[in-house]
Amino acid sequence: MNSSCLLNGYADGRYVLPPLPYGESALEPLICAETLYLHHDKHHAAYVAGANAALETLQLISEGALSPAHAENACRNLAFNLGGHILHSLYWQNLTAKAAVHVPEGELALAIETAFGGYAAFVKIFSAVALAVQGSGWAVLGTDPVSRRLMITGICKHHEVLVPGFCPLLVCDVWEHAYYLTWSNDRKGYVNTFMQHINWPVVSERYEKFLRHEF
């Protein structure tokens, strides 16, 4: 995967927290400023720290300083935390500050037509998946690496129920920390409003990069 929001998530051999592309109150009323601050500066930052800790454990094992018995657990920790780092990096970038009338463009619009029968049908399916994710997870529009067709999936936590090689293009965080301070238990209100805050030019560009094998 190769996109600017992921490239600035790694520097000098360590994962790093990319800055938000907008101010902390920019996503209101979708996400209140306190939620955005906590979500980015605390939650996302913790996944970055957790991914680095797992990487250090794996490095110690490689150097013989730690027993290989720790490796399987370190891999689990890396999958969870690095999954969180990747998905949050995509999430900040695929949101737009103002409720927009944008819709998918170009190749992505055609692919949505082919895969789902149109934009309205896509919105219904994506929203249904976002509401149905059990507990903490994500609704994701991405691509199947075998057929290269679009597919919508629900990811549990940051890394479970995930097809190997699946490429995420549009992600919606439905962990309670993403919306509870703003929406309380109204996940449906959050998801419906999320659909109006999608930065479709960014998502369309990701798909075009995927088609060129650059993402």
Ligand code: MN
């Ligand atoms: Mn989150």
